[in-house]
Amino acid sequence: NGLRPARYSITNDGSVYMMSETGVIPDLNEADIVEKGRLGPGQMINVDLASGEFKDNIKIKSEIASRHPYGEWIARQRKDVTKLEASAERIYDDTTATFAQGTFGWSLEDIGMQIQDMAGSAKETTYSMGDDAPQAVFSERPHVLYNYFKQRFAQVTNPPIDPLREGVVMSLGMTLGKKESIYAVSEEGARLIHLESPVLNSEEMNKIKEFADASNGAFGQSTISTRYDLADGPAGIKSALDEICDAAVEEVLNGSEVLILSDLAADQSVLDTTSYVPPLLAVGAVHHRLIEEGLRMDVGLVIETGGAWSTHHFACLIGYGANAVHPYLALETVKQWYGQDRTQKMMEAGKLKNISLEKAQENYRNAVEAGLLKILSKMGISLLTSYAGAQIFEAIGLGEEVIDRSFKGTTSRIGGVNLEDVASETVMMRPEVANAKMKLINYGYYKPVPRLGEYHANSSDLAKLLHNAIGLDKKVNQLNRDESENDGVNPANAADYEIFKKSLETAPVSNMRDLLDFESDRPSIPVTDVEPASEIMKRFCTGAMSLGALSREAHETLAIAVNRVGGKSNSGEGGEDTIRGFDISDVDDKGRSSSFPHLAGLKNGDSANSYVHQVASGRFGVTPEFLVTAKQVEIKMAQGAKPGEGGQLPGPKVSEYIAGLRASKPGVTLISPPPHHDIYSIEDLAQLIHDLHSVNEKAGVSVKLVSSIG
Numbered sequence: 001n002g003l004r005p006a007r008y009s010i011t012n013d014g015s016v017y018m019m020s021e022t023g024v025i026p027d028l029n030e031a032d033i034v035e036k037g038r039l040g041p042g043q044m045i046n047v048d049l050a051s052g053e054f055k056d057n058i059k060i061k062s063e064i065a066s067r068h069p070y071g072e073w074i075a076r077q078r079k080d081v082t083k084l085e086a087s088a089e090r091i092y093d094d095t096t097a098t099f100a101q102g103t104f105g106w107s108l109e110d111i112g113m114q115i116q117d118m119a120g121s122a123k124e125t126t127y128s129m130g131d132d133a134p135q136a137v138f139s140e141r142p143h144v145l146y147n148y149f150k151q152r153f154a155q156v157t158n159p160p161i162d163p164l165r166e167g168v169v170m171s172l173g174m175t176l177g178k179k180e181s182i183y184a185v186s187e188e189g190a191r192l193i194h195l196e197s198p199v200l201n202s203e204e205m206n207k208i209k210e211f212a213d214a215s216n217g218a219f220g221q222s223t224i225s226t227r228y229d230l231a232d233g234p235a236g237i238k239s240a241l242d243e244i245c246d247a248a249v250e251e252v253l254n255g256s257e258v259l260i261l262s263d264l265a266a267d268q269s270v271l272d273t274t275s276y277v278p279p280l281l282a283v284g285a286v287h288h289r290l291i292e293e294g295l296r297m298d299v300g301l302v303i304e305t306g307g308a309w310s311t312h313h314f315a316c317l318i319g320y321g322a323n324a325v326h327p328y329l330a331l332e333t334v335k336q337w338y339g340q341d342r343t344q345k346m347m348e349a350g351k352l353k354n355i356s357l358e359k360a361q362e363n364y365r366n367a368v369e370a371g372l373l374k375i376l377s378k379m380g381i382s383l384l385t386s387y388a389g390a391q392i393f394e395a396i397g398l399g400e401e402v403i404d405r406s407f408k409g410t411t412s413r414i415g416g417v418n419l420e421d422v423a424s425e426t427v428m429m430r431p432e433v434a435n436a437k438m439k440l441i442n443y444g445y446y447k448p449v450p451r452l453g454e455y456h457a458n459s460s461d462l463a464k465l466l467h468n469a470i471g472l473d474k475k476v477n478q479l480n481r482d483e484s485e486n487d488g489v490n491p492a493n494a495a496d497y498e499i500f501k502k503s504l505e506t507a508p509v510s511n512m513r514d515l516l517d518f519e520s521d522r523p524s525i526p527v528t529d530v531e532p533a534s535e536i537m538k539r540f541c542t543g544a545m546s547l548g549a550l551s552r553e554a555h556e557t558l559a560i561a562v563n564r565v566g567g568k569s570n571s572g573e574g575g576e577d578t579i580r581g582f583d584i585s586d587v588d589d590k591g592r593s594s595s596f597p598h599l600a601g602l603k604n605g606d607s608a609n610s611y612v613h614q615v616a617s618g619r620f621g622v623t624p625e626f627l628v629t630a631k632q633v634e635i636k637m638a639q640g641a642k643p644g645e646g647g648q649l650p651g652p653k654v655s656e657y658i659a660g661l662r663a664s665k666p667g668v669t670l671i672s673p674p675p676h677h678d679i680y681s682i683e684d685l686a687q688l689i690h691d692l693h694s695v696n697e698k699a700g701v702s703v704k705l706v707s708s709i710g
Helices: 057-065 070-077 094-103 108-121 202-210 236-253 268-273 279-292 311-319 328-339 341-348 357-378 400-406 419-428 460-470 494-505 533-539 552-564 624-628 656-661 682-695
Strands: 007-011 016-019 033-038 079-081 149-151 174-176 193-195 221-225 227-229 258-262 274-276 300-304 324-326 393-395 541-544 568-570 612-615 632-636 700-704
Touching (some): 079 202, 094 268, 174 300, 202 300, 227 236, 268 274, 274 419, 279 300, 279 311, 311 357, 400 419, 460 494, 682 700
Parallel strands (some): 632 700
Antiparallel strands (some): 007 016
């Protein structure tokens, strides 16, 4: 049952009724019911059709558990790798570590944002919504292979889990070794290496290697290097993959039960002369080759790599066949970051929590694990063992050769790069090729870096061109606008708009839509046959952006402007001020209103009320008044900007005004978890729609989902 709701009733004639909620069967007589119950997380019921016996959760599990001495089998056969304190010993000096980071595609942002947050506070970096950088296949800068993959996620019919409140049924435990057939039950099936965490450090890797000893489990183990000579050129990646896969098959046939794919370079000289097969490409190729040979269940795959540091990287590796990951360079980078003077000074100044090096490495692992749980929960999956090898991704920009080799079954709709392209892109990251002079580059993938970094569609330069076109002077504000004519707004300028338009047309390709154009097979119809602009504008909608994500001024201005042209603005989650439910009627001849003193250019009859009012899982700002003043109510099941994620408003943005609207406290981070806690089925969604109609019978109710394959 997992986390899906279920109720059951047993009547005096022996009938058993099960439904998602009480009341589904209207004619069921309460006087006839002899027993009622509900299924909690992980519980089940069973009706034995042969004997007619009803079995509850405890009876079923007691019966199964008593069939064999499972506990004794595990005690005798299973080897456990619990979390061990990470070593403080460095594998590289700072110069070599930085060179290695560069070859694997690390940038300054990865250390300054991700490693600092993960090691310093055991949390992933919080980003603002949306991603305006080009997709990896369109980027002019090198990208790691993971960036070509997008995670898929559940919506309604297979609802997400909340990893915070429902974590009791979730587990990241993994196993290594030869797995017994699910149809056979014997003591031999317990002979496995159980990992408490899929993220391993060097001490845990050494522990696994101890189990190769004949007196300590005798688990056959072997390591295959995924590095190849730079001199082989881009074509060398194909022969390297062949050799890796052939070696993997041979090792498993020779009795290996733990296979380690490693790109670890012993020293700078190895880094200088070799490249590597990207770890995701290597694990996918080995995983599928072993499946073809009928050997995959005979071995556990461990990826020892310098090319995994963010939670998405770990999710990709596990999703394409890895049973565990040893991120040696990420842990090395934590040590390097910890030892820097800047880090120590930030700890002394209280800007970072003062922690030990061991704690920093533990924090990093905890952050990765929390991220993995969140990724699992987006798909409604409880166990990492269920996610492993499940390939719940869509590829964008990978060609048929790459997909067929390592990612069979993954959707890649537009084709794209081949194996040699992947090899070339990998080499482009090397410091000597990138002209990095032994320093990491700031690629600007997350935050724009003017002139040097990645192109961003919503750049400050583009915004300035648009401001010029509409006559907006950013030097004018609420304090000095009275001194300026027309509140400091200049006349709109068609020439400036043409410059803005031209900059859009000549901008680098960022998304698939940039490659599309209109191509008609017929002449244009007369303009007189086209609907008037006033009718067309009714179909225009703003994105759902909450008051808090946007400033009050921006949020209200958007609503007023869209209402003027007859379009539809969306409140986003977080509610709206009750004053916005009424038309503005106190505007003076200067366009000022005492009700909205922070706005200018107003007219009597303007409305700041959003057409669409959004209801999300946090229920922030959702009051009867908020619902009855809506013309349409939108149930937010998924976010467009962060698919599969819940909304999050960082504490510093939660002002007294925002906190008042959301019935919260200033400075407290507000998170809407990915799922609606009361929507675990299509019936629950129908119930919420009914409830919203009951509050506002005139409003339409819509459900916000995110488009996905199929």
